[in-house]
Amino acid sequence: MKYIFLLLSAITFAQQTKSVDFKIVQGQITINPKDKSVRGAVSYWFDVLNPIDTIKIDAQNMNFTDVELNQKQIQFTTDGKQILLISAFKKGTNNISFNYVAKPKQALYFVGSEEKDNVQIWTQGQGKNTSNWLPSFDDVKEKVIFSLEVVVDSKCQVISNGFLKSKVNNNSMTYWKFNMQKPMSSYLLMLAIGKFEKQIQSSNSGIPLEMYYEPKDKSKFEPTYRYSKELFNFLEKEIGVKYPWGIYKQAPVREFLYAGMENTSATLFSTRYVVDSIAFEDRSYTNVNAHELAHQWFGNLVTAESSKHHWLQEGFATYYALLAEKEIYGEDYFYSKLYESAQQLKFASRSDTIPVLNAKASSLSFYQKGAWALFVLHEAIGDKAFKKAVKSYLKKHSFETVNTQDFFAEIKKVSDYNLNKFSKVWLESTVFNTQQANILLNKNKSIQVLFEVEKLKNKPLSEKEDFFAKTLQSDVYFAVKEAIVNQLKLEKFEDKVALLSLALATKNVQVRQAVAASLNEIPESFRTQYETLLDDMSYQTQEIALYNLWNNFPGKRTEYLDKSKNWQGFNDYNLRTLWLSLALSTDDYGTDKEALINELINYSSSNYEANTRQNALEKLLAFNIINDEVLQNLVNATTHHMWQFSKFGRDSIRKLLKNKEMRVSFERILLNLNEIEQFQLNRLLKE
Numbered sequence: 001m002k003y004i005f006l007l008l009s010a011i012t013f014a015q016q017t018k019s020v021d022f023k024i025v026q027g028q029i030t031i032n033p034k035d036k037s038v039r040g041a042v043s044y045w046f047d048v049l050n051p052i053d054t055i056k057i058d059a060q061n062m063n064f065t066d067v068e069l070n071q072k073q074i075q076f077t078t079d080g081k082q083i084l085l086i087s088a089f090k091k092g093t094n095n096i097s098f099n100y101v102a103k104p105k106q107a108l109y110f111v112g113s114e115e116k117d118n119v120q121i122w123t124q125g126q127g128k129n130t131s132n133w134l135p136s137f138d139d140v141k142e143k144v145i146f147s148l149e150v151v152v153d154s155k156c157q158v159i160s161n162g163f164l165k166s167k168v169n170n171n172s173m174t175y176w177k178f179n180m181q182k183p184m185s186s187y188l189l190m191l192a193i194g195k196f197e198k199q200i201q202s203s204n205s206g207i208p209l210e211m212y213y214e215p216k217d218k219s220k221f222e223p224t225y226r227y228s229k230e231l232f233n234f235l236e237k238e239i240g241v242k243y244p245w246g247i248y249k250q251a252p253v254r255e256f257l258y259a260g261m262e263n264t265s266a267t268l269f270s271t272r273y274v275v276d277s278i279a280f281e282d283r284s285y286t287n288v289n290a291h292e293l294a295h296q297w298f299g300n301l302v303t304a305e306s307s308k309h310h311w312l313q314e315g316f317a318t319y320y321a322l323l324a325e326k327e328i329y330g331e332d333y334f335y336s337k338l339y340e341s342a343q344q345l346k347f348a349s350r351s352d353t354i355p356v357l358n359a360k361a362s363s364l365s366f367y368q369k370g371a372w373a374l375f376v377l378h379e380a381i382g383d384k385a386f387k388k389a390v391k392s393y394l395k396k397h398s399f400e401t402v403n404t405q406d407f408f409a410e411i412k413k414v415s416d417y418n419l420n421k422f423s424k425v426w427l428e429s430t431v432f433n434t435q436q437a438n439i440l441l442n443k444n445k446s447i448q449v450l451f452e453v454e455k456l457k458n459k460p461l462s463e464k465e466d467f468f469a470k471t472l473q474s475d476v477y478f479a480v481k482e483a484i485v486n487q488l489k490l491e492k493f494e495d496k497v498a499l500l501s502l503a504l505a506t507k508n509v510q511v512r513q514a515v516a517a518s519l520n521e522i523p524e525s526f527r528t529q530y531e532t533l534l535d536d537m538s539y540q541t542q543e544i545a546l547y548n549l550w551n552n553f554p555g556k557r558t559e560y561l562d563k564s565k566n567w568q569g570f571n572d573y574n575l576r577t578l579w580l581s582l583a584l585s586t587d588d589y590g591t592d593k594e595a596l597i598n599e600l601i602n603y604s605s606s607n608y609e610a611n612t613r614q615n616a617l618e619k620l621l622a623f624n625i626i627n628d629e630v631l632q633n634l635v636n637a638t639t640h641h642m643w644q645f646s647k648f649g650r651d652s653i654r655k656l657l658k659n660k661e662m663r664v665s666f667e668r669i670l671l672n673l674n675e676i677e678q679f680q681l682n683r684l685l686k687e
Contacts, residue, residue, distance in 0.1 A: 019050040020089070022144045023183075027134060028175075030151040031193065033119050036103060036110050038133050043097040044144075048089045055089060056082045058131035058138045058186075059100065067098040083135060100135060107132035108191075109641055111255045116607075119156075120194035122253040122268060124261060125187035136186035140303050141401050143183035150176045152193055159192040159212060159251050161265050180264070181246060183399050185303050190263035192251050199225075204233045207243050212251035213274065223280040224273060225250070227328050231290045234327045235297075235320060240391040244301050244398065250289070254609055257642060260288040262295030262317070271571060272611060279570050281509050282540040286328065290321035297394055305401035307359035311427070312402060314363075315356070315370015319378075322371065332477035335444035338375065339479075341368040342441065345432040357404065357427040372437065373426035377411070379440055380422075385414040446477035453483050461491050465499065472502040478511050485514040493523055504529055509538045516544040522552045534560075539569040543578055550582050557586045572611040577603055581619040597625060604633045610645040613637065621652060626662075628669050635666075635673060638680040653684050 022044055029040035044057070064083055067076045075086040076098075085096060107128040112118035123133065130136045137144070150158045154174045162180035169175075196212045199221060203209055209232060211225045228250070236243050245265035252271045260269035269292065273285035298316035326334035348364055356365045356373065378386045393402075393410040404427070408419050425433055441447045449471060456464040468484050485503050488496040503515050516533045519526075533545035542564075550560050561583055569575030580600040583589050590596060602608075603616035617637065620630050634656075637649030656662040666685065670678055 016052070016056060017139070017141055019052040020046055020048055020055055022046040022137070022142055024145045024147070025136070026147045026149075028149040028151065029134065031108075031121055031191075033110055033114060033121060036108075037101060038104065038108065039099070039101045040134065041097070041099050042135055043095060045093065045095050047093050048091050051091065052089045053086065055085045055087075055096075057085070057096075057135045058129070059083045059135040060102070060129065060132045061105070062100045062102040062135065065099045067096075069096050070094055071097075081131075098135070102133060104132040106641075109255070109257075111253070112194075117155075118195075120192070120254050122192045122194075122256070123190050123263075124257050124268075125189055125263070126261060130186045130189045134186075134189065136189065138186070140185040140187065141305060143185055143303075143399060143401075145183050146178075146180045146189055148178050148189075148191075150178070150191060150193070152176070155195070156193050157196045159190075159196065159249055159266060161188070161190055161263060162245070163247055182244060184264045184300060188262070188264040188300055190261075190266050190268060192253055192266075192268060194253070196251060201229050203229065203236065203243070203248075205236055205242060207232070207236075208247050210247065210249040212249065214252075217252075217274050220274050220276050223275050223277045224252070224285055225289075226280065226284070227286055228289060230328060231286070231293060231324045234324050235290070235293055238320070238323060238387075239294075239297055239394070240387055241297060241301075241394045243296065245296060248293070248296070250292075255640075255642060260292040262292040262299060264296070264300045267292040271609065274571055278537050279539055281538045283570065287321055287325060290324040291317045294320035294324070302394055302397045302400060302402045305403050308357060309403045310359070310361070310366050311356050311370035311373070312404065312407060314366040315374055318367045318371035319374040331444060332446045332479075335441060335447050336450075336477060336479040338372070338437075339441055339447055339450065341372065342432070342434070342437045345369055345372065346434055349430055349432040352430050355428050355430050357423070369426070369432070372432075373422075375440065376426060376436065377417070377422065381411065381415040381417050389414045446480055449476050450480045450483055453480060453487070457487060461488075461495050468499055469502060472499065472506065478506070478508045481506060481508065481511045482514045485511065485518055489518050493521075493526070497526060500526070501529060504532065509536060509541065512536055513538055513541040513544070516541050516548070520548065520551075522548060524553075527553060534563065539575055542567065543569065543574050546575070547578060547582070550586075557582070558589055561586060561589055572609065572615050573603055574615055577612075577615045577619050581623045581625075584625060585623050600625065601627075601629050601633070604630060606633075606636060610637075610640055610642045614645055614648055617648075617652065621656075626656075628665065628672075631656075631665060631669055632672060632677075635669070635677045635681050638684075639676050650680075650684060653681070654687070657684065657687075 024045045025042065027040055027042040029038055031038050059078065059082055061080055062078065064076065064078065067074060069087055077084050107125060107130060108121065108123050111120045129138050131138055146161060148160055150160060151173055152158055154169055154172055158176040160178040162178045164176065165179045166177045167174060195215060197215050197218065198210050198212045201209045209229060211228060213221055213224065232248065247265055249266040251268055252274050253268050254271050256268060256270040258270070260267055269285065269288055273283060273288060275283050294317040295313065298320065299313035304310050304312045322334055322337055344364060345368055352362060352365065354361050354365065356369050389410040392413065393407050397406055411417065411419060472481055472484060481503060488499060500515055503511050512533060522530050530545065531549065533541055536542060546560060546564055550557050561579065564575065564579050567575040567579060577600060580596050584593060584596050600616055600620060604613050604620060617634060620626065634649055634652055638646050640646045657666065666681060670681060673681060
């Protein structure tokens with residue numbers, strides 16, 4: 001009988017959206033962090049537009065009970081990917097309800113441990129499918145209004161989409177009920193559970209802006225969320241359509257898969273961007289903040305109907321984030337970022353064979369070339385026409401899915417611009433139109449100077465030295481001065497020292513950082529000047545300078561280590577892990593080497609986030625500080641849900657296995673590993 005049901009499903013799958021319109025879903029879910037399971041009760045209301053005998057709801061590896069249609073039991077089956085509801089569905093409004101249990105393999109993530117009382121649970125729907133933890137719809141075209149009640153331990157807070165309607169304590173559990181007011185695609189549903197505090201601001205239009213943080217990070221609130229209100233106010237005004245979701249929340253979560261995710265009314269972002277005022281210089285959340293906020297209109301209010309039109313989400317969010325940053329950082333910043341992405345796109349076009357308007361386009365194409373396309377269009381038709389078209393596009397297609405022609409249709413109403421040619425050049429070709437890009441970039445005076453600098457790349461230093469000196473002492477945007485420093489890398493030190501001194505004298509953090517990174521070998525005559533970089537307000541600059549000075553001047557290692565012994569750096573402990581590595585590699589420094597080794601190894605363990613662990617493991621391997629615990633932590637990395645970290649673990653093990661003694665060491669620790677770790681290591685041993 002199961003095979004008949006599957007055949008029915010295949011026949012009706014394409015017809016379902018024409019025959020059934022899901023309207024509202026109400027769910028109550030309880031998440032168990034001990035066994036990483038979800039159990040829930042779900043109720044959907046839907047209209048049958050045409051008679052149909054099978055309705056499917058996406059549901060990955062779930063078990064169902066009490067499946068009822070209009071409060072009467074109906075026949076159903078599952079195929080591991082969907083629940084198939086079998087009945088003679090007739091025209092009219094219906095209700096389907098059921099209970100379910102799931103152990104999600106993805107889309108719902110558990111971080112930390114109950115023993116340490118630092119559990120965080122969060123979701124990622126885009127690319128992973130919400131249907132792993134809640135029966136829902138992988139197809140973005142099926143938009144519903146969600147109401148979700150989440151039952152968790154009373155020690156935790158819950159963040160979800162929409163307004164918190166009620167919060168009820170019952171013994172040791174709390175029932176958090178959230179309501180959305182408008183329909184959205186299922187991939188934008190979210191949860192974040194953990195120990196959070198929040199501050200609330202209000203936009204100019206009266207939208208509550210809830211900004212969350214972990215209690216330990218209270219002192220970092222201001223630099224982390226700096227400019228948040230300004231970004232919101234700017235984008236709402238610039239886009240010309242009122243923010244559609246009533247409330248906006250942002251929360252950093254540990255071990256997040258991406259920089260940020262624009263869940264409807266509730267953005268999650270990586271703790272990488274939880275910064276103090278010094279870290280803000282190198283790891284500001286501002287761009288990600290603006291990008292995810294722009295998605296609340298471009299992606300959430302109007303959603304690309306398929307991946308082919310993904311630029312309508314990422315290109316728009318990238319462009320509008322740049323416009324918002326221009327409001328804060330100025331035109332020079334705006335044009336320098338466009339210049340930077342133009343260089344990337346020009347280089348990529350040599351090998352990239354897939355254009356923007358293709359489901360398999362690269363992220364660079366969807367994001368940066370999509371943004372460039374909008375910049376070109378904006379400049380071509382003028383600000384007034386562009387804004388009118390965007391506003392009309394959003395209003396006409398609110399809470400719907402869209403394609404590129406839907407956007408073009410609104411452009412045609414305000415301009416006779418040749419959209420066929422535009423599309424062929426910017427969306428359908430892999431070539432980057434450098435000539436047109438340069439004309440637009442040349443509107444900015446700093447970029448004009450930057451082009452002059454780039455033209456001199458192959459000229460002898462003697463022919464450009466005076467121009468470089470004059471430019472370094474001017475008030476031109478710092479990116480131009482960085483470009484000059486980068487051009488000096490291969491020059492003889494005695495020929496460029498005067499220019500490097502001028503670069504340091506700019507007192508600009510990024511220009512000075514470029515000097516720090518440009519010199520691996522530091523002459524004694526330049527040591528005192530280079531040492532000033534240790535006092536820069538940049539953890540990145542301090543990391544580069546500390547290592548280079550330690551490496552170049554063995555006689556002063558103790559002095560450098562004493563100066564930096566209390567440094568921590570970013571929240572991935574970049575400076576602390578470097579200091580430990582250098583201290584352990586410095587003869588006669590410190591008396592308790594074992595304590596230093598244990599501290600560094602601890603940073604490589606699951607007690608810390610992936611970025612911290614990778615920092616520590618890289619340094620342990622680079623300085624050849626390897627024991628069984630280090631190897632076990634390396635194997636554990638291969639099981640991590642962040643692909644970058646797990647790949648780092650696998651690649652590092654492959655290198656070590658080329659050494660026969662290391663292979664023996666890995667074989668020796670096999671029995672100390674858990675089942676998943678053993679599986680991963682055995683695969684690598686057999687390669």
